[in-house]
Amino acid sequence: MSFKVKSRIWIESETGVFLGEGRVRLLKSIDECGSISEAAKDLEISYKKAWKLVKSMNESSNQEMVMKTKGGSGGGKSELTDYAREAIRFFDSINKSCWKALEEQMEGNPF
Amino acid sequence: MSFKVKSRIWIESETGVFLGEGRVRLLKSIDECGSISEAAKDLEISYKKAWKLVKSMNESSNQEMVMKTKGGSGGGKSELTDYAREAIRFFDSINKSCWKALEEQMEGNPF
Numbered sequence: 001m002s003f004k005v006k007s008r009i010w011i012e013s014e015t016g017v018f019l020g021e022g023r024v025r026l027l028k029s030i031d032e033c034g035s036i037s038e039a040a041k042d043l044e045i046s047y048k049k050a051w052k053l054v055k056s057m058n059e060s061s062n063q064e065m066v067m068k069t070k071g072g073s074g075g076g077k078s079e080l081t082d083y084a085r086e087a088i089r090f091f092d093s094i095n096k097s098c099w100k101a102l103e104e105q106m107e108g109n110p111f
Numbered sequence: 112m113s114f115k116v117k118s119r120i121w122i123e124s125e126t127g128v129f130l131g132e133g134r135v136r137l138l139k140s141i142d143e144c145g146s147i148s149e150a151a152k153d154l155e156i157s158y159k160k161a162w163k164l165v166k167s168m169n170e171s172s173n174q175e176m177v178m179k180t181k182g183g184s185g186g187g188k189s190e191l192t193d194y195a196r197e198a199i200r201f202f203d204s205i206n207k208s209c210w211k212a213l214e215e216q217m218e219g220n221p222f
Contacts (some may be wrong), residue, residue, distance in 0.1 A: 013112045063222060
């Protein structure tokens, strides 16, 4: 048998989950697509779910993460704030260093 | 707002999940209680679920994790192998060092 270590990290603020892998994926997709509704299609989740996640991120952080830039019946246009971009960078960086550290430690596994 | 980082790690072998927090909790309880059925009661899970988890761990590792020491209608007596004790120690150790590293990195968070 060979063994692999897996991990999942997430960040909570006082109001609950703020950022996790799914939320970061959604933010990146909003950044690429320029709208929440397109990002929802891209990730195969409902617009309602995507919108709720964005609302939750906006409410559980110190600054807005996703800004509406244009209204519209199809959900309009949205873009990430600089704060959100910084948050994604930080999340990806600690996530990656967590994986790396765990993989290194797994080299000494007793299994 | 203040932010906390959370993590969950698990170890997979070729046949699927081998060890995770829940499985380690079960092993520790079997160690304390001396039987799978008592451990199941302790953790408020069904005997069937506990037994399936033990079976899965035994089958996805290189050595047996839990040994039956005495049969019986109530599920008999069981104990951990040295291999399982070593596995728990390793899991707890990398889990703790993962938490510690993440907490240290969170000190530089941009949120």
